[in-house]
Amino acid sequence: MRDGKHDDKGTPGDSLLQVLDPDCFFHILYPVVNSVMKKNTKIPVLLVAVMIVFCWMTTSRAAENSLEKIKKRGVLLWGADAEGGAPYVFPDPGDPSRLIGFEVDLADAIAKDLGVAARQSQNAWDSLVPALERGDFDMAMNGIEITPQRKERVLFSRPYYIYTEQLVVKSDESRIKDMKDLTGKKVGTLSGTAAQAMLEKMGGVDTRIYSGQVEPYEDLEIGRIDAVLLDLPIAAYYAKPNPKLKYAGGSEGEGFYGIAIRKDNEDLRAKVDEILSRLLKTGELKRIYEKWGLWDKTQEKLLGNTGGGGYVGLEESRKAPLYTFLPTLLKGAAATVVISAMSMALAVSLGLAIALLRIFASAPLRTLAVSYIELYRGTPLLIQLFILYYGLPNIGVSLNPLTAAVLGLGMNYAAYEAEIYRAGIDAVPKGQMEAALSLGMSRGLALRRVILPQGFRIALPAITNDFIALFKDSSLVSVIAMVELAKTYSMLAVSTLRFFELGLVVALLYFAMSYPLSLLARRLEAKLKGAGR
Amino acid sequence: MITVRDLHKMYGDQALFRGINLSIRKGEVVVCIGPSGSGKSTFLRCINGLEFFEKGEIDIDDIALHSINRIRPSKEDMETLRKIRLKVGMVFQQFNLFPHMTVLENIAEAPVKVLGMAKSGADELARSLLKRINLAGKVNNYPAELSGGEQQRVAIARALAMRPEAMLFDEPTSSLDPEMVGEVLSVIKDLVNEGLTTIIATHEMDFARDVAGRVVVFDQGEIVEIGSPDDIFTNPSADRTKLFLSRVLKR
Numbered sequence: 001m002r003d004g005k006h007d008d009k010g011t012p013g014d015s016l017l018q019v020l021d022p023d024c025f026f027h028i029l030y031p032v033v034n035s036v037m038k039k040n041t042k043i044p045v046l047l048v049a050v051m052i053v054f055c056w057m058t059t060s061r062a063a064e065n066s067l068e069k070i071k072k073r074g075v076l077l078w079g080a081d082a083e084g085g086a087p088y089v090f091p092d093p094g095d096p097s098r099l100i101g102f103e104v105d106l107a108d109a110i111a112k113d114l115g116v117a118a119r120q121s122q123n124a125w126d127s128l129v130p131a132l133e134r135g136d137f138d139m140a141m142n143g144i145e146i147t148p149q150r151k152e153r154v155l156f157s158r159p160y161y162i163y164t165e166q167l168v169v170k171s172d173e174s175r176i177k178d179m180k181d182l183t184g185k186k187v188g189t190l191s192g193t194a195a196q197a198m199l200e201k202m203g204g205v206d207t208r209i210y211s212g213q214v215e216p217y218e219d220l221e222i223g224r225i226d227a228v229l230l231d232l233p234i235a236a237y238y239a240k241p242n243p244k245l246k247y248a249g250g251s252e253g254e255g256f257y258g259i260a261i262r263k264d265n266e267d268l269r270a271k272v273d274e275i276l277s278r279l280l281k282t283g284e285l286k287r288i289y290e291k292w293g294l295w296d297k298t299q300e301k302l303l304g305n306t307g308g309g310g311y312v313g314l315e316e317s318r319k320a321p322l323y324t325f326l327p328t329l330l331k332g333a334a335a336t337v338v339i340s341a342m343s344m345a346l347a348v349s350l351g352l353a354i355a356l357l358r359i360f361a362s363a364p365l366r367t368l369a370v371s372y373i374e375l376y377r378g379t380p381l382l383i384q385l386f387i388l389y390y391g392l393p394n395i396g397v398s399l400n401p402l403t404a405a406v407l408g409l410g411m412n413y414a415a416y417e418a419e420i421y422r423a424g425i426d427a428v429p430k431g432q433m434e435a436a437l438s439l440g441m442s443r444g445l446a447l448r449r450v451i452l453p454q455g456f457r458i459a460l461p462a463i464t465n466d467f468i469a470l471f472k473d474s475s476l477v478s479v480i481a482m483v484e485l486a487k488t489y490s491m492l493a494v495s496t497l498r499f500f501e502l503g504l505v506v507a508l509l510y511f512a513m514s515y516p517l518s519l520l521a522r523r524l525e526a527k528l529k530g531a532g533r
Numbered sequence: 534m535i536t537v538r539d540l541h542k543m544y545g546d547q548a549l550f551r552g553i554n555l556s557i558r559k560g561e562v563v564v565c566i567g568p569s570g571s572g573k574s575t576f577l578r579c580i581n582g583l584e585f586f587e588k589g590e591i592d593i594d595d596i597a598l599h600s601i602n603r604i605r606p607s608k609e610d611m612e613t614l615r616k617i618r619l620k621v622g623m624v625f626q627q628f629n630l631f632p633h634m635t636v637l638e639n640i641a642e643a644p645v646k647v648l649g650m651a652k653s654g655a656d657e658l659a660r661s662l663l664k665r666i667n668l669a670g671k672v673n674n675y676p677a678e679l680s681g682g683e684q685q686r687v688a689i690a691r692a693l694a695m696r697p698e699a700m701l702f703d704e705p706t707s708s709l710d711p712e713m714v715g716e717v718l719s720v721i722k723d724l725v726n727e728g729l730t731t732i733i734a735t736h737e738m739d740f741a742r743d744v745a746g747r748v749v750v751f752d753q754g755e756i757v758e759i760g761s762p763d764d765i766f767t768n769p770s771a772d773r774t775k776l777f778l779s780r781v782l783k784r
Contacts, residue, residue: 434583435629439643440619453633
């Protein structure tokens with residue numbers, strides 16, 4: 001509160017939230033929420049509270065003249081996601097160390113006008129806006145649609161491209177002629193895009209959400225989905241040259257890409273607008289688009305459209321109260337529960353089989369079991385999921401997302417479960433097996449009735465721990481087009497930009513599901529201990 | 534009923550048994566004594582197939598234990614082992630009750646799962662055995678809730694429930710508090726009096742003297758002397774027996 005910025009707003013009746021600078025939430029909380037989603041760390045509530053207070057106290061960012069800062073630095077930093085980003089921004093296939101794309105050309109043109117060099121800053125597309133707000137770069141330009149939600153958070157330049165949505169189907173597709181035929185069909189699209197909103201608004205479409213733009217077309221090719229709806233530039237680059245795919249109907253909807261700029265950088269926005277207008281008038285922009293095969297009649301409207309507005313209503317403004325998101329979130333939670341339960345069932349049974357092989361089987365099988373464990377423990381789950389879902393089709397095996405998710409998680413955790421069981425079985429005193437054998441039991445019977453029940457009891461705390469870890473790791477399967485709770489969150493948050501409130505709700509949901517599990521395990525343990533030695 | 538001929542057993546690269554011979558008739562009570570580590574426990578475990586031996590022969594009635602391939606046992610080999618264990622019950626020093634089962638379940642488990650007895654019949658059998666060892670009140674307790682002496686009596690009942698033709702007791706009172714030794718020994722004595730073929734390894738000399746038909750003295754993996762209790766305890770012939778007895782009886 002060095003400059004007393006909030007003093008005038010902070011009447012005693014105000015809630016803390018109202019007093020806070022909204023920028024501050026992203027600054028502090030986005031990395032936290034992000035890390036919670038990626039890792040298994042639980043955020044202690046206290047830590048969040050401390051961070052909020054800390055942020056509240058230090059949140060006065062002096063609005064400096066950003067334009068001067070850029071010129072002093074000599075570099076214009078612009079944020080974009082080059083991963084599978086053709087034709088916007090992507091690594092040059094001939095020289096992957098270099099980025100190319102129509103937005104690269106545009107950034108260069110803007111920087112040249114400013115008398116500086118342009119440098120792209122790599123950032124996941126989903127989180128370009130929060131990263132911009134955090135100050136990671138001066139502007140974000142990456143096919144970001146101008147929407148009312150985004151306009152609440154950032155400034156937009158005048159539109160630099162008018163996008164339309166293009167439906168793509170397999171070349172032998174006869175049922176789907178245009179958007180009207182999509183009811184009940186599986187349609188792939190990108191997370192957080194206008195196309196996604198469009199599909200959701202239509203209703204009755206089985207929308208499959210991807211986080212990259214290459215994957216939906218690949219899945220379409222191998223028949224996992226029936227159609228793909230994405231922005232025309234993407235379709236033009238990835239689908240049009242592919243003989244196995246074709247356009248269905250003309251392009252639909254119309255919206256604008258704008259360059260996003262931080263709210264307090266009005267001067268930069270004015271300058272960028274000025275430069276864009278000039279590029280349009282001189283035809284330089286047209287030349288860039290023609291170079292990439294993107295110039296069409298639609299783009300001519302750019303000349304007349306100078307305001308950042310002109311948004312085609314693909315999404316409802318989402319100032320809705322939080323509870324309206326609950327049904328969607330609960331659906332995601334249900335998917336998480338189903339995936340976790342099925343994966344755990346697989347992990348438990350497969351793990352047991354592997355543990356038994358490792359302890360009791362003959363040498364070759366034992367080696368196989370050990371190799372399995374080492375292989376699955378020694379490679380990242382993420383890679384295993386990618387191989388299962390995107391890799392196997394290369395050799396002719398195509399799994400649906402749920403199967404791939406359950407197999408991926410289950411087979412991975414089976415390796416850990418196997419080791420837990422082995423430790424549990426090893427911990428059962430040798431005399432137990434001898435006593436069972438001396439009663440005439442076969443080894444198998446002794447194992448089943450005497451050794452395993454005791455080993456299970458010893459291993460139970462570790463098994464519970466694993467189940468909770470698996471439960472949270474299930475968020476990883478969002479990379480294979482499986483929409484569960486974490487994915488639902490990122491989709492909702494990206495389209496509404498309400499990362500904070502939704503994040504807390506989702507964290508709470510996860511906790512509400514995993515905590516009873518801990519309690520249950522504790523009770524089971526206590527019960528078994530009652531029957532202990 | 535049990536015949537052991539020229540039994541050899543190695544522990545690592547050290548020889549424990551270098552040719553043991555002993556045969557036990559039906560209904561006979563043989564008590565093995567000797568210093569700790571002299572091989573009496575291992576001897577019992579060999580008879581029950583829990584220990585592997587390198588050379589020699591063990592016949593249980595007409596079943597040849599030595600015919601079994603212990604490194605790569607075939608299905609028949611496993612079945613032979615099981616048959617032997619059904620004939621010869623065993624009670625361990627550490628009781629080895631199943632901690633996750635109640636007293637009743639401990640006893641009824643094998644009759645049901647191994648002999649295929651009906652659950653109700655096995656429970657009935659277990660109850661009557663428990664009554665015999667004065668533990669009828671502990672039917673639904675878990676082993677952890679019993680004293681050591683009670684646990685060992687349950688372990689005896691558990692072995693008896695399989696109706697074995699012979700019983701092996703491997704130092705059944707060695708891990709008991711002194712005040713519990715008596716109750717366990719009296720149960721064993723009752724069994725012996727009923728004419729069950731029995732081999733007992735023990736450090737309880739008075740008991741050995743009381744119940745033994747023959748006493749076998751082990752020392753360093755050898756049988757030093759075999760004789761009637763009177764012979765061994767009042768008139769031992771081997772020096773090693775004398776030395777051992779002088780040590781244990783002094784206490």
